[in-house]
Amino acid sequence: xxxxxxxxxxxxxxxxxxxxxxxxxxxxxxxxxxxxxxxxxxxxxxxxxxxxxxxxxxxxxxxxxxxxxxxxxxxxxxxxxxxx
Numbered sequence: 001x002x003x004x005x006x007x008x009x010x011x012x013x014x015x016x017x018x019x020x021x022x023x024x025x026x027x028x029x030x031x032x033x034x035x036x037x038x039x040x041x042x043x044x045x046x047x048x049x050x051x052x053x054x055x056x057x058x059x060x061x062x063x064x065x066x067x068x069x070x071x072x073x074x075x076x077x078x079x080x081x082x083x084x
Contacts, residue, residue: 024063025060028057028065031056032057035053057071057075
């Protein structure tokens, strides 16, 4: 544990940010996984799941969890699955 007050605060802030990033990452991964499973099973509500997955990827990008090109690549992959 650090001795300097500002370093102690950084440890606390970094932990809070890590937990927030983890929550955002989990949300977008769950949405993408749900869409991919629905595509594999041939379910009917693909448009809604695609919209939700793309929204979660965009949120992850806007919060800095994903880089822009990574988010764009993931959205293109989802669109390709929807088109099949």
